[in-house]
Amino acid sequence: MAKKLMKGNEAIGEAAVCAGALNYFAYPITPQSEVAEYLCWRLPEVGGAFVQAESEVAVGNMLFGAACSGKRVFTTSSSPGISLMQEAISYMAGAHLPVVLINIMRGGPGLGGILPAQSDYFQATKGGGHGDYRTLVLAPASVQEAVDLTILAFDLADKYRNPVMIIGDAMIGQMMESVEFPEKYREQNDPAESDWALNGAKGRESRILKSLYLDPEKLDENSFMLANKYDMMKKDEIRYELYNISEKNRLLVVSYGTMSRVIQTAIDEIGEEEGISVGLMRPITLYPFPGQQLYDEAVKPNIEKVLSIEMSVGQMVEDVERFVRGKKPVEFSGRTGGIVPTPDDVKGYIRKSLGIEK
Amino acid sequence: MAKKLMKGNEAIGEAAVCAGALNYFAYPITPQSEVAEYLCWRLPEVGGAFVQAESEVAVGNMLFGAACSGKRVFTTSSSPGISLMQEAISYMAGAHLPVVLINIMRGGPGLGGILPAQSDYFQATKGGGHGDYRTLVLAPASVQEAVDLTILAFDLADKYRNPVMIIGDAMIGQMMESVEFPEKYREQNDPAESDWALNGAKGRESRILKSLYLDPEKLDENSFMLANKYDMMKKDEIRYELYNISEKNRLLVVSYGTMSRVIQTAIDEIGEEEGISVGLMRPITLYPFPGQQLYDEAVKPNIEKVLSIEMSVGQMVEDVERFVRGKKPVEFSGRTGGIVPTPDDVKGYIRKSLGIEK
Amino acid sequence: MPGVRIDKNYCKGCELCVRACPMQILKMSKDINLKGYFYATLAEPSRCIGCRICAITCPDVAIEVHTHGTQFVLFEY
Amino acid sequence: MPGVRIDKNYCKGCELCVRACPMQILKMSKDINLKGYFYATLAEPSRCIGCRICAITCPDVAIEVHTHGTQFVLFEY
Amino acid sequence: MAKQKEVVFAGFGGQGVMTAGQLLAYTAMEEGKNVVWIPSYGPEMRGGTANCTIVISDGRIGSPIINNPMSACVFNRPSLDKFGALVKKGGLLLINSSLIDVKSGRDDITEILVPVNDIAIKVGNPKVANMAMLAAFIEATDAVSFDSLLSMMEKKMGGGKKKELLEINHRAIEEGRKVVTGKVNI
Amino acid sequence: MAKQKEVVFAGFGGQGVMTAGQLLAYTAMEEGKNVVWIPSYGPEMRGGTANCTIVISDGRIGSPIINNPMSACVFNRPSLDKFGALVKKGGLLLINSSLIDVKSGRDDITEILVPVNDIAIKVGNPKVANMAMLAAFIEATDAVSFDSLLSMMEKKMGGGKKKELLEINHRAIEEGRKVVTGKVNI
Amino acid sequence: MINDATTIFKRPESLSETVTHYCPGCTHGIIHRMVAESLDELNLRERAVGVAPVGCSVFIYNYFNCDFMEAPHGRAPALATGFKRTRPDMICFTYQGDGDLASIGMGEIVHAANRGEKITVIFVNNAIYGMTGGQMAPTTMPGQKTTTSPFGRDTNLAGYPIRMAELLATLRTPSFIARCSTQTPMHIVAAKKIIKKAFRLQKEEKCFSLVEVLSTCPTNWGITPCDATQWIIDNMEPYYKLGVLKDPEKGEG
Amino acid sequence: MINDATTIFKRPESLSETVTHYCPGCTHGIIHRMVAESLDELNLRERAVGVAPVGCSVFIYNYFNCDFMEAPHGRAPALATGFKRTRPDMICFTYQGDGDLASIGMGEIVHAANRGEKITVIFVNNAIYGMTGGQMAPTTMPGQKTTTSPFGRDTNLAGYPIRMAELLATLRTPSFIARCSTQTPMHIVAAKKIIKKAFRLQKEEKCFSLVEVLSTCPTNWGITPCDATQWIIDNMEPYYKLGVLKDPEKGEG
């Protein structure tokens, strides 16, 4: 298909259509309302349906009901909206339902602001809801990757029967870049073929999709069944990108999403201008986190430190610390609330971390 | 005051009264409904008020409004109910409001069960809501400690103007133990004396309690102001207990809440019966976590491993890993969903971890 | 001739059927069932008019109503 | 004699007052204010009856109404 | 640890097992001991099974969860099936012989049959079966003194028109004690 | 990196800065370049300030956030104040001289005055001021070719009754180009 | 004794053979049966999907021979919306208590009704939170004692009971809204007709339907099952008037 | 020119001197002023606490000289409940848009009204989500085009607009519920009286009060401010009837 210049939010909408996900539920919130504004006319064209819900609490639960059909279903929202879905997400995970949730993050806490941030890392990767569950979390760094990961998200949700989240910051949603979509659009899942969906107890026992297990042995079993799925994800689904890896690197930066692009520019510039060699690890799956891979990079002899740069006051850095296992000092730099550190800022962080005066 | 035999839930209610926290908002949920059933008659006796809200979403927001008065206010709930409060908690943290939330945890995810669990550790300590904020988290191991920490929680909430959570499992709520309350019950905060509460713009500029900062510099500033408070907590508020620490210890167990009592019994028994020497660190503040203290214990020469035992599939263990910084292998054992590992189970975990056959 | 069959293991002894029967021919047993409840029994089978009121009232669907031959239908259900 | 004072820096040029004035004596200016809006002005001060309708209509509270001497009150506000 | 006593009261909901356990706990506390009472409910509001564990100790109580209690008072068949097997070797099992016509089949514990429903009907109120069982347990173990028990009972039930009920409880306790012929050292 | 061009369009909301930027982005993409368009809105729905950044490159585009763009087109005074200072040394600043009567005061950049509102009124539609500015920018930088621009414009605006409007846009573009007297190598 | 007989009343096929966990005399069981009978009679079981609430009826999925999903407390109408919009060819119904529907789920039920979701809602109003042990519900009667209103519901602090059927009937979107009861056999007969109609309207792809059913909770009301039915007559029915409040077939829409 | 004059209309004291961020002609400004005038006239400013919504009026706290808290989207009535129950001696009001109150905040407003919280709710119905860029609201008119209903609100999919005042007036708990408008000066004069009464009732510790005010959103309706007021007359008023729907002083309670 030809390249198109598209806003991230709209591209995400089209990517879902492309993945055969034609049932969409959402509530307006800046900076992602364009997804709904796009899909409200696009979905009817392809026989899909958009329901504007009365709230994000309702969205989460509409998704829950819709996912029980076995078709591909999804929502998009932004930080406060995602907080309101935590109960439903916990339920959907507990009931083993495939569903895709896209969080175009804005600054927080509270009402915060409407500008880009990455301060929902904990919520997404540790599970903001109650109980032992996880969502698989993907973090795109460009509009094209937002498209690709959206399509992938539906595959992974179906594969593991588990909620998958995409977290992109407001930049991902608002910026226009050229994108390509696959030639072939996928058909919707056929609910009749599902061996778990609720498609009518005709000629078979009735099916129940639930998360209630009053028998503690059963509930324990369900939780460890979930844990097992997450272990499988850890084996098969870890994705990340390395940039400018070389034996001369003194510092390993860890960063995800659009923030990582700023860092790539900074790394290019500081290398060219000041001869400081820095590598970048960009996790694409935030859960499961590429922990061993990070460790392997961090222990390389020339690396003095590991620096997590985030648009937050420091969240992913806790995972970085955990996986670096004390082998190298781990530091954090970042801004939040809508401030996107610029390449100059990043160069400053790098120098500071390495103790270099300019 | 004389000792009383009280159910944990009721003792928590009385502790709040004792702390001068007379405004209580809640929605029924097992296994903590007794708190409301106690306070619905107890509070009117002392001039307080209980409002049974229509939902936990409303509870979170009633607390928000009530906290703006400068008086001490609180709620109790259980896991799914706490998930529904995540948006409000994020807002209250963002607006620097003192408030106490008590989670009598049950098994999850989803509707789960009604029996004791510790699977909301992530939600409580990492922040299940959006944005950069934390709640201070306390974990009692007995009814008496539930009382003491409830009283402390209000002091800490006022001190830091930040939400404080208590997480106890269903056992804490359901079991009866003897408790003592302080002789002197505290007066309510006088709203007129507050220099931040909303007490009427009489002879002063109007006050605004909010979390909205559209200017990213201001939002960034607010987030780092919060981060600063959390750093102060890390300095001043870390609480933990050590048990059976000796140079002969081969294993360091980390565990909190009532689970830790089971472990104490197991440690006593395995020491007496099998001569295996094991120490226990019990964090009382889960956030801030006694990380350095844990590290100091873990690095002691005889310690072969660190074992996190939880009523979950493994949550606190991530913090344990982080703080042990690779100095010793970190392992996890536990059950969830309402199953409380027994002393025998724990002895099994200990043996397994140390590679001892029985 | 109409009649009812009460499955004693569904019955929880609530007595709603006993009160509802227009002929007042249902009685509670002196025995208990597996779950420990005194269950309802048809004390005077011959007087049953097959009105189905007991069955309609029973929350535990413990009652089946049968008939044999002509049956006067008092109401649609 | 009544009159109005329009604070041009509050005015956003919505023209609601212009339409509302029963005497039709308000006009939009040809200049713009600090925020770039054409603001409302009192074109024929002498015909103002001090009815306050313009002020009551103004969403930006840009209009104050004064009077001097006797004033006929058309309605309570 | 030798000074710790543990007992489970188990039966159908409505048989008063929770109340009996609580009364024991209150009494022990009044005697200056450390005590934990912990309930466990089944999923059903009524007609389900209910049990509670009471731990009484002179020292610190570690685990409130007891795998193998030293003693158990079982009021119905399902409770016998469950807890009969769990009682610690050398421990004590009190069986409500009014409703249960079998025993645990173990020979490493002491078993005492207490026809508590019969006693209750005999003394005039089917609701006091639990007190007969509690009395038998105390008689066998000396977990608390009967003086403390009676004064606590009075305190909890209050005076006035409750007097008659108190009377019946007393009689149930008397009858319960009688069933036990010796002490069991647990 | 030398092949990367960056420009900010900045003005009041309603002055068409976003549209102008998008048209540039579309055109550049059509010419086979990599491109990012990224908006930034103030808190106000209307009457606020609006600006967007366009990055055009033959290679991979790293940071979509540009601290110091190589060029800026400012439509009002607040935008001049903000972006005039940010333009990279040696860069280019186009100023809407219809509304702004000062310059940046810098001597290390090239400044071009474009009276875009006057041009728009002259060609008959105040809404096409943004096209005059875009034309001036392209004329000065050769960021894209005018052929591509015109055909993209046609594509975006469609035919039919829009023809008249297209006409006016063409004229605005012509006038905008005329203002620029030489190329700026940024 | 009875042989060669014609069965004139029996357990509906849509109901499984499980003994329920409900307390003796709890009318949840009657309402279950009426729903099951309606599914049978309209031949809907094989394409029906129920949504279980959180409340005493949380285990409803064990008692029906049709597919079920289990919703978070109060959110069943949202789940039903999601499912039905994704599978408009299926039949979807919720079964909810008064705490579930009228308290925490207020937003979801009003909006599902207002959007006109083509689902059927069975709303069991027993004036109390049954499952959690008898706390006050928004539907609890003035003066009624509950574990969180030990001196009786105080209308000065907690307001008056909410009449959901009346509230929903104010919505302009066409729907079928009715209230019926379980207090006497004749009430049950009437209730059955209404419940069946609610399902028929969905089968015919007509509109949203909600049937409020007054129900007992002998356990938490602290009275016998028989007294409980009398309590409905004395206390609930005068306030919760029975009848059809909105009917798309009566052209009020 | 004007001197020695008596001021017969001026900016109320409760309003700060800040220029609002509202679009030209947006009637949010008029409603702000009426609230401020009511606070002044009833002498309530010094003990008033407002609750800001999320919506275009989120910055209301910048425009008033009284204390304010800022609520999560839709939850203002819950915050007001919490505050007022803790400080019954203060005056507490919320100011909410239609997305805020009628969509996400449905549960909170119904229950605050039903409990009879002694608060005042100013409900600004402009038939759209203003702040987020003009999406469909539950109050959007049939056929009205919005960014999420580009072909006009389809009542088959989205139902009919919700009439909050009517819905709340079905509740039995005494309250003051009224609808007024801003479309002509005389409507504004009438609206002012109603808003003031709502605050007076709180001052007298009487009851919950809610005033729905029909308001314009020229920006997202895509028309001029003057046309917008006409649009209320032509489209909204026939559906959203003006008047007092429930009045505790009229003994309807």
Ligand SMILES: Cc1ncc(C[n+]2csc(CCOP(=O)(O)OP(=O)(O)O)c2C)c(N)n1
């Ligand atoms: C979010 C959440 N809050 C609270 C609960 C606890 N809870 C379970 S059932 C119930 C009330 C049930 O009452 P109702 O809906 O009237 O049903 P009934 O039991 O009376 O049939 C509550 C509050 C829960 N499970 N989830």
Ligand SMILES: Cc1ncc(C[n+]2csc(CCOP(=O)(O)OP(=O)(O)O)c2C)c(N)n1
């Ligand atoms: C939980 C949450 N969801 C969504 C939003 C986004 N949001 C902000 S304002 C608004 C709607 C405002 O509409 P309305 O209440 O009608 O007020 P108006 O702007 O029209 O005055 C929405 C959906 C949010 N801030 N928080």
Ligand code: SF4
């Ligand atoms: S069918 Fe009628 S007459 Fe016969 S037992 Fe039942 S209620 Fe009585």
Ligand code: SF4
């Ligand atoms: S109504 Fe049913 S459950 Fe109740 S007594 Fe009769 S047969 Fe038994």
Ligand code: SF4
């Ligand atoms: S006071 Fe009345 S007459 Fe005077 S300008 Fe205003 S509206 Fe016109």
Ligand code: SF4
């Ligand atoms: S109504 Fe007010 S804002 Fe509008 S034009 Fe008149 S003075 Fe200006």
Ligand code: SF4
């Ligand atoms: S508690 Fe009440 S509603 Fe629940 S099953 Fe028992 S009687 Fe029925």
Ligand code: SF4
């Ligand atoms: S967007 Fe609409 S509601 Fe918001 S300020 Fe502008 S006109 Fe008013």
Ligand SMILES: [Mg+2]
């Ligand atoms: Mg109920």
Ligand SMILES: [Mg+2]
């Ligand atoms: Mg609105």
